[in-house]
Amino acid sequence: MLLIIKGKVSRYDAFNFKMTRIEELILQRTAIDAEIEAEYKREQEAAARGEADAQFNLGIIYYKGQGVPQNFVEAFGAFKLASEQGKTQSQYYLGIMYEEGQGTQQDYAEAAHWLELSAKEGNPDSLNRLGAMLENGLGLKQDFQAAMRCYKLSAEKKNPAAYFSIGSMYEQHHGVEQDDMEAIRWYELAAAQGHEEAHYRIGFLYLKGHTVKQDYKEAKNWFLLIATDGHINSQIRLGEMHDTGLDGQENHAEAMRWFKLAATHGNAEAQAKVGFMYGNAHGVELNFPESLRWNLMAAEQEYPAALSNLGFMHEHGQGVPMDSQKALTYYRKAAKKGDVNARKNRDIIEARIAKQQSNDH
Numbered sequence: 535m536l537l538i539i540k541g542k543v544s545r546y547d548a549f550n551f552k553m554t555r556i557e558e559l560i561l562q563r564t565a566i567d568a569e570i571e572a573e574y575k576r577e578q579e580a581a582a583r584g585e586a587d588a589q590f591n592l593g594i595i596y597y598k599g600q601g602v603p604q605n606f607v608e609a610f611g612a613f614k615l616a617s618e619q620g621k622t623q624s625q626y627y628l629g630i631m632y633e634e635g636q637g638t639q640q641d642y643a644e645a646a647h648w649l650e651l652s653a654k655e656g657n658p659d660s661l662n663r664l665g666a667m668l669e670n671g672l673g674l675k676q677d678f679q680a681a682m683r684c685y686k687l688s689a690e691k692k693n694p695a696a697y698f699s700i701g702s703m704y705e706q707h708h709g710v711e712q713d714d715m716e717a718i719r720w721y722e723l724a725a726a727q728g729h730e731e732a733h734y735r736i737g738f739l740y741l742k743g744h745t746v747k748q749d750y751k752e753a754k755n756w757f758l759l760i761a762t763d764g765h766i767n768s769q770i771r772l773g774e775m776h777d778t779g780l781d782g783q784e785n786h787a788e789a790m791r792w793f794k795l796a797a798t799h800g801n802a803e804a805q806a807k808v809g810f811m812y813g814n815a816h817g818v819e820l821n822f823p824e825s826l827r828w829n830l831m832a833a834e835q836e837y838p839a840a841l842s843n844l845g846f847m848h849e850h851g852q853g854v855p856m857d858s859q860k861a862l863t864y865y866r867k868a869a870k871k872g873d874v875n876a877r878k879n880r881d882i883i884e885a886r887i888a889k890q891q892s893n894d895h
Contacts, residue, residue: 541686545640557646558718566851570600570601573601574595574601575604575642576588577591577595578592579590581612581615584615584619586615586616586620586624587616587618587621589612589613589615589616589619589621589624590612590613590616590621590624590627590883592608592612593609593610593611593612593616593624593629594609595609596608596609596612597609597613597627600608600846601759602886605637606631606636606637607637607638608637609627609631609636609637610628610631610636610637610638611637611742613627613628613631614628617648617651622651622652622655622657622660623657625648625649625651625652625657625660626648626649626652626657626659626660626663628648628849629644629645629646629649629652629660629663630645630647631662632644632645632648632672633645633649633663633667635670638880639724640668641673642672642673642674643673644673645667645672645673646664646667646672646674647673647675649663649664649667650664653684653687654656656687656691658687658688658691658693658696659688659693659695661684661685661687661688661691661693661696662684662685662688662693662695662696662699664684665680665681665682665684665685665688665696665699666681666699668680668681668684669681669699669703669708670713678703678708678709678710679709681703681708682700682703682709684711685699685700685703686700692727694723694724694726694727694728694729695724695729695730697720697721697723697724697727697732698720698721698724698729698731698732698735699717700716700720701716701717701719701720701721701724701732701735702717702735704716704717705717705735705739712744712745713745714739714744714745714746715745715746717735717739718736718739718746721733721735721736721739722736730760730763730765731809733756733757733759733760733765733768734756734757734760734765734768734771735754736756736765737753737754737755737757737768737771738758738771740753740756741753741771741780742754750775750780750781751781753771753775754772754775754781756768757769757771757772757775758772759867761792761795764795764799766796766799766801766804766849767796768795769793769795769796769804770792770796770801770803770804770807773788773789773790773791773792773793773796773807774789775789776788776789776792777789777811777816777817784810785817786816786817786818787817787818788817789811789816789817790808790811790816790817791812791817792817793807793808794808797828797831802830802831802832802835802837802840803834803837803839805828805831805832805835805837805840806828806829806832806837806840806843807839807845807885808828808841809824809825809826809827809828809829809832809840810825810829810839811825811845811848812824812825812827812828813825813843813852813853818877822846822852822853822854824846824848825843825847825852825853826844826854828840829843829844829847830844833864836867836871838868838871838872838873838876839868839873839877840866841865841868841871841873842864842865842868842873842875842876842879844864845860845861845862845863845864845865845868845876845879845880846861846865846879847861848860848861849883851878856884858883860885861879862880862883862884862887864876865877865879865880865883866880
């Protein structure tokens with residue numbers, strides 16, 4: 535490549551100039567950006583001519599924010615045009631947007647209508663989603679048998695989401711007898727295709743041992759498969775297993791490691807557990823300021839255990855001034871959300887306050 539200086543070629547630099555890797559990447563990115571822009575314009579023009587494929591592609595571009603800012607309103611409009619022309623994939627996305635209220639007002643009946651049209655053409659994703667609406671009675675009358683038929687039609691097309699849905703029906707006793715082993719069989723089919731939540735449900739069933747033999751080792755193995763990839767609930771369950779010794783022996787430090795991994799992603803349950811660990815010297819040195827910090831983060835999400843923890847800290851002056859009224863406020867909030875310990879502590883403080891007021895009179 536020749537180096538241009540004020541319109542002239544430097545013969546010396548022409549032989550010695552070499553672009554850095556960053557410069558090469560910038561040039562590549564510029565070329566790619568230009569190509570994306572050109573393709574975007576082509577899709578816009580084709581969509582304006584009424585081509586259903588282009589309308590669908592434009593909908594995907596806006597829905598996923600591919601080369602343009604994500605825009606659900608534009609995506610909805612594009613999907614609607616393509617759907618009205620019978621574009622099956624577009625009908626699926628239009629159904630999703632009605633169901634989720636993305637780019638339009640939430641409307642379960644409309645969602646079911648478009649998903650049903652797509653499902654009739656055999657779209658596996660639409661069949662699975664329509665099954666979910668039937669299972670939960672959203673926009674359609676609840677019908678477990680009809681839901682199962684949709685799921686099985688989708689599963690015939692090897693859809694891992696449908697495998698998971700069928701497993702969930704067996705786990706939750708929806709239209710079939712509860713059968714955790716049958717649930718696991720379907721979950722394993724989904725897990726084999728990379729369905730993360732299927733891994734988690736298998737681990738959870740072995741952990742709890744409802745209608746399948748309890749097996750902590752098996753549970754731990756399934757959780758580990760996805761916890762290392764950032765699956766938050768699996769990280770929390772592994773933390774609990776280490777904290778209580780369900781995996782063989784108590785290891786509070788390892789428990790704390792898993793809880794923190796989940797907590798740093800903003801999970802309120804994990805944040806409350808980290809706060810509790812700091813406040814009780816489990817796997818770490820006793821540290822009330824850190825306990826307070828993590829519990830406050832979880833309390834911002836109204837997590838009951840964190841609210842209860844904060845009540846206890848204010849009641850006993852752990853890292854904060856002792857304050858029965860503040861403690862009572864936290865206990866009451868946690869109790870309203872069903873926290874049993876908070877309910878007991880609330881009743882104790884209220885009884886104490888009532889006794890003091892009675893003595894004063």
